[in-house]
Amino acid sequence: MLSMCTQNSNQASEKSTKPNIIYILADQLRAQAVGYSGDPNADTPNLDRLAASAINFKNAVAVSPVCTPYRAALMTGRFPLSTGMFMNDLYLPSEELCMAEIFKEAGYKTGYIGKWHLDGHGRESFIPKNRRQGFEYWKALECTHDYNNSFYYANEDTTKLKWEGYDAYAQTKDAQDYIRTTSTDEQPFLLMISYGIPHFPHHTAPAELKEKYPLDSIKLRPNVPEWRQDEARKEAQGYYAHILALDLCIGNLMKTLEETGQAENTIVVFTADHGEMLGSQGEPSKEKQRPWDESIRVPFLISYPAIYGKEGYEVNAPINTPDILPTLLSMSGVAIPKSIEGEDLTDFISNNNMEDDRAALIMSVYPFAGYHEGIPYRGIRTARYTYVRNQDQPWLMYDNLKDPYQMENLVNNLNYRDIQSKLDETLQAKLKERGDMFLPKEQYLSIWGYEVNTERGHEIPYKNYETKVQSPGFKNN
Structure with missing residues (x-):
């Protein structure tokens, strides 16, 4: 039997070799809108540098291209109809087993910094510790996109505080401080930095960055029809300015990791919750929820130099x-x-020559305001094909x-x-595996006990925090 001293020594050694994790989450950043993906408008030297040394999942797919459903699926590793988080x-619920609790x-x-959007009690409400899903260090707000007048709550303080200036810059400084203060710890950390940008409003991007994108210089994708182009360029100007600001933030974070000597043994993930149409397919510029690539595909870089080195490569799966x-x-x-329903894809990271034809599920269960057609859908995205059905037929x-x-x-092309x-x-087969019967959207409100909220106004259209169907992922099951 090992002595207590030897056991403690082994435990300390194990702690010191476990990787730190920094998860950087942008909001509404489509996969195409970065320099390393070939976007002629994007000025993202820091992200391009990260991509050159990271594993780049070229076909990262948001299971449901909307903020809350994505974040719930990320935190739990489960699908929207398993948690009921489809709007x-x-x-x-705090009973769900989530990322921070596991780590x-x-x-x-x-630690968590930035936008949360998983609490459902009001976008500016204080979120107590028992509803933070295991995150200890806390500087967050449920949801805001007022980037120059942005508030948050810190740890247990119920006082509403304000980020100084443009919030992404201030949040990055706070994350840098967190990285510095943990640099001498034996204990590894998981830090999530959840930015609101480049989600609209686009015109509120820093003025000096917008100046870099004259309207007549912006190149739109070929699938933006002429009648949408003026609107799309106007929105794109601020969109790409927000992205440039985001890139500056990434550069500062990576520099701090290097300066503190933690870069080698830190897993860095850079991704987004969903994309933005910006006029593609004739859709309104600021919209998501759609099954097209501009909406469902997001950037996904993952770097872990200690294990995977610094030679970047792409994964098509x-x-x-x-x-x-x-x-x-x-x-x-x-x-x-x-309780986790997703797949461990480390084999794809370790061997980028593996078969790349796995299918990612995409869904819109209950399309909400802004999606003028309101079409629920289910579909798959493989490395090569997109296939989507509405409730009646292939779409x-x-x-x-x-x-x-x-x-x-x-669809229905004989070839x-x-x-x-x-x-x-x-x-x-995927729908059967998930137990998804693809019912009319209104039935899901009844199944999950969601009621129209007459108390809190439009920002919280349905209430579910008083009643919730218990699911297999609950910790007390």
């Missing part, structure tokens, strides 16, 4: 939102709980290698009949 402004149990410090948590746990040597199908701007809908059939079989 914005819902409450993710905390494994010996990690945990799609990574879906519920896959992120089990993959991070596996990379960190932490056991994956049984969209694209060969994304031949048609990267998704301008030719191949693609066999491929469509196989894609439909794959989608149906």
